[in-house]
Amino acid sequence: MSITLTINGQGRAVEVAPGETLLELLRRAGCKSVKLGCDTGDCGTCAVLLNGRAVNACMLLAVACDGCSVTTVEGLEVEGRLHDLQSASLDSGGVQCGFCTPGMIMAAVDLLSRNPHPTDEEIRAGLAGNLCRCTGYVKQIAAVRMAHAEVDDHD
Amino acid sequence: MTDTPRNVVGLNERKVDGYSLVTGKPVFAGDVDFPDCLHVKFLYSPHAHARITAIATHRAEALPGVAVVLTHENTPLRRFTTAGQGYPEPSPYDARMFDTKVRFVGDRVAAVAAKSPSIAARAVQLIDVQYEALPAVLSIDEAVAAGAPVIHDETDATGVRDPSRNIVAEVLVEVGDPETGLAESAAVVETVCETPYAQHTPLEPHVVQSYLDNDQRLVLLTSTQVPFHVRRIVARLLDLPIARVRVIKPRVGGGFGVKQEVLLEDVAALVTLRTERPVRVELTRPEEFYASRTRHPMRVGVKLGADTDGRLGAVSMEAISNTGAYGTHGLTVLSNAGSKTLPLYNKAPHVRFDGKAVYTNLPVGGAYRGYGATQGYFALETAMDELAEQLGIDPVDLRLRNHIRAGETSPIFEEIGEGRKGVEQTIGSCALEECLRVGADRIGWRAKRGLRRRDGSWAHGVGMSIHMQGSGIPAIDMGAATIKMNDDGSFNLLVGATDLGTGSDTILGQIAAEVLGVPLEKMIVYSSDTDMTPFDVGAYASSTTYVSGNAVRRAAESTRRQILEVAAAMLSSDASHLRLADEQVIAPNGRTVDLADVCLRAFYGTDQLQIGATASYVGDQSPPPFLASFAEVAVETETGRIKVVDYVAAVDCGVAIHPHAAAGQVEGAIANGIGYALTEEMTFSPHGRIRNPSFFDYKIPAAPDLPDIDVILVDSYEPTGPMGAKSIAEIGINAPIPTIANAVHDAIGVRLKATPFTPERVLRALRVLGAPNG
Secondary structure (H helix, E strand, O other): OEEEEEEOOEEEEEEOOOOOEHHHHHHHOOOOOOOOOOOOOOOOOOEEEEOOEEEEHHHOEHHHHOOOEEEOHHHOOEOOEOOHHHHHHHHHOOOOOOOOHHHHHHHHHHHHHHOOOOOHHHHHHHOOOOOOOOOOOHHHHHHHHHHHHHHHHHO | OOOOOOOOOOOOOOOOOHHHHHOOOOOEHHHOOOOOOEEEEEEEOOOOOEEEEEEEOHHHHHOOOEEEEEOOOOOOOOOEOOEOOOOOOOOOEOEOOOOOEEOOOOOEEEEEEEOOHHHHHHHHHOOEEEEEEOOOOOOHHHHHOOOOOOOOOOOOOEOOOEHHHOEEEEEEEEEOOHHHHHHOOOEEEEEEEEEOOEOOOOOOOOEEEEEEOOOOOEEEEEOOOOHHHHHHHHHHHOOOOHHHEEEEOOEOOOOOOOOOEOOOHHHHHHHHHHHOOOEEEEOOHHHHHHHOOEEOOEEEEEEEEEOOOOOEEEEEEEEEEEEEOOOOOHHHHHHHHHHOOHHHHOOOOEEEEEEEEEEOOOOOEOOOOOOOHHHHHHHHHHHHHHHHHHHOOOHHHHHHHHOOOOOOEOHHHHHOOOOOOOOOOEOOOOOHHHHHHHHHHHHOHHHHOOOOOEEOOEEEEEEEEEEEOOOOOOOOOEEEEEEEEOOOOOEEEEEOOOOOOOOHHHHHHHHHHHHHOOOHHHEEEEEOEOOOOOOEOOOOOOOHHHHHHHHHHHHHHHHHHHHHHHHHHHHOOOHHHOEEEOOEEEOOOOOEEEHHHHHHHHHHOOOOOOOEEEEEEEOOOOOOOEEEEEEEEEEEOOOOEEEEEEEEEEEEOEOOOOHHHHHHHHHHHHHHHHHHHHOOOOOEOOOOOEOOOOOOOOOOOOHHHOOOOEEEEOOOOOOOOHHHEOOOOOHHHHOHHHHHHHHHHHHHOOOOOEOOOOHHHHHHHHHHHOOOOO
C-alpha cells in the first residue's frame, strides 16, 4: 500500500509492504544512518524523531507512520552547518565507531527539545535507550552538556 | 625528542572520519545496496553434539527465489581455523565450512542464498536433516572427566594437543622452584576465581557483502579487524589465488576481538563465485550471541607466597580455559592469562604457570579485548588483596613493593609467547608508581579504605588493582604504511592498519602530519584495502598505535628526507641544514619554500620523481601500558545489589597521540569490564542452548548504569614508541572485576570469586559470612 510521509523535510509518497518497519523503509529511502543493531527496540541505533519525539524505528510498522514527519541524522545539517550536537559529538570525542552515534544524537535532540538544561542525571536518563559499547558514555554525555551550553550561547 | 614542541601529536583533533559518522553517511559495510543481491540465512544445529546422518536440500532449492544451498556435501572439506591470526595460525585447524558433525547448539549446518532474506529464511526451514545425537560435554569438568565424549574425533584436524582428552592446548612454565618458594614463604594465600561466557556485542553485527568486479575478481566488503588475514584465509579455503581476492574494510561498528574471525566471508565468497551475483551476509543480534564468538570462560587459581613485609617470593597460576566447540585462539588466550599478568610482579624468583584449554559442546571462544589477561587478573589481583589483608599491609603499598619498574625485566616475557617462545624485553617506560599515587589521591583512598561506611542499607567500600598489557605481539606483528606527496602539499597516507572505531586513522594521520610539519587536514588517510594499502596484521593485541604507528613514523621520516633533498636544490642549501615546519622548508638563512612548490618541482621540474615512501615495522619489544584502577562501590545489604559510585583509572600509555581517543579507549574498556563484573553472562539450558541471546536478557551497561569514569593520563614517554606512545586499547577491561571485588570486600567483608557479581551471589556470600543481611 502507499503512504505519504515527510522525511527530513521532504514530502514523499512511498509504497510499503505489509510488515515493513519504519527502519526498513528509511534505509530503503536512503537514510542509512538508521542502523539495525538488535531489531527488538533494545539498542537505540535506529532512533529517529517521529513528529519531533525519539522513537526506535525498528519497533514501528511503516504503515503506522502515514502522514508523519520523520527526522534522521541526515536531516540535521543545515546549509553545510552541523547541528550543535553533531559538532559537540566530534569535539568532545564522543564518537568512536560511530554506529550508535546517529541514534544517540537523535535521542539527545529529543532530550534537549524537552529539557534545554538537563542535569547529568537527566542526560543519562535521556540516553538510557541508546547502547554504546565503545565509549562508557563519558564523552557522549559531555557532548550533550557542550551542546546545551552552545544553545545558551545562541540565545 | 621528548622536549620537541609538537604541533599535531597530543591535540584532540576531530576524527578524520568524524564528519561522515555524525552526518550518517553510508560508510559501513552494510550501507551499500548492490543490485540483484542475494541474501544468506543459516541453518544451525539444534543439538549440542550430533552427527549429521542425512541432509536433503531439494525442497529448499525448489523454493522460488532460492539460488544456492550450501552444505558439507557441496563445499570444500579442508580444515581451517576461523581465527584471524598471522600465518601459521597458532589455533588448530579443526573446523570446516560445513561439517558432518555439529559440536554446539548454533553450529552451522547449511546456508541458503536467496533473492530476499525472508525467502532465505523460509528455505532454511525446508532443509531436512537427520541427526544422530551424541552425549554432550557442557562444562570444563565434564570435558576433562575420564571417559568424556570426544568432541573432535575426526582424523584430519591438526594443531590440537590431545583430541582424545578434549585438550586443545597446554602450557607449562616454571621459573625457579615455585613449590619450595611457597613452602618457605611466611605468608601464603590461595584463591580460585571463575569467569563465564560473555559476548562482545559490538553494536554493528557482523556483515559482509561480496561481488565480482569487472575483471571477475572477488571483492569482499566486510566488517573485519583483519582484512589481510581474511584475504589469505578465504583464498586458501576456496583454492583461489590471493591475487583474485580484494578485501575492503570500510568503517566498522566496533569489534573488541569478535571481528578478528573469518565467520561469514567464506560463505559470501563461495556464493558469489557460484552465482556471479553480489551477496550479503549479516548476523542478527541473537546469532551474534550464539553463532559468533565469545570470551573464553576460565577457572584461574593463584597461589602467592611472600615474606612478612609483603615481598613476593613465589607466584603460581593455574588456568583452565573453555574454548567451546572449536579451538580458535584457545592456546594464545590461555597463554596471555599468564604472560600479560605474571611479569607485573617480577620480583618473585619463583614463578609457575600451568594452563589447559579444553573443548566443550558450547559456543566458540575467540579473541576478546583483554585476551585472557582479564581472566588472569581477576584471580591475581584478588589474591593480592587477600595477601594485603593477611599481612595487614595497605593494598597500594603491597603493589608498590612488588610491581615491575622501568629498566627491569621478567623471565616470563621470554618463557610465554604466542604459540611459541616469547621475546626477552626490558621495560623502557613505567609510570605505575605515579598512577598509583594519582589514582589513590583522586578516589580518596587513605580516607575511605577500611571505613565500612554505611548509608542506610548501603555499605560503601573502596578497592583497587593494577594491570599491564602489551603493545602488539613482538617479533610477529608487522604493520606497514605508504605515504605519497601531492602537488598542493597534501599527502596520501595509506595504511593496512584497521580502524574499527578506535580512531587509529586519526592518530596515524597525526603521527605523519607531525613528522612532515603539516596540519592534520593535509593528510588524506585511507586504510585497510588489500588492493590499495600495504600489509598490516590488523587491529588486535593492542598493536596499532605502537606497531602501525612506528611504520607511519618511518614512512614519514623517509618522505621528509626526500622533501628536504628536493628543497635543498631549490634553496641552494644542504639538505642537512634544512628544517620542515608549517608546510614550508626553511633554510638557515631564513629563505623558505612551500611544500606545494617542492612537490610541483618534483612532478614537473627537473629530476622528476614521486616523493613518498613505504615503511614497515615489527617490534622487538611489546612495551606494556600500565594502569592503576580504583573504585568506590555501594552494596545494598538487603538486596545484594552493587552500585559503582566512583571509578578512577590512572593510565600510563606513554605519550597520548590523541588524549581524547586514548582516554576514550580506557573509558569504553572500563565500562565493558563493569558490565562483565556485574551483569554479563551467557546462560545455557541443560542441553546447551543459550537462554539469553538478546540485549533485553543479556544486560550490557547503559548510561544510567555507570558512574562518570575518570581516566587520568599520567605523563610518560616510551623510548621505542612513535613520538613516545604505547598502545592502550585493551588494558582497561581487565580492571573492573578485581577492583570491584576488592571494593565489595572492603564494604561488606565478603570475597566474590565468580562473575557476574549478581545480587543473588552477593546475598549468598553474605549468608555464608553470617553477616546481617537485612
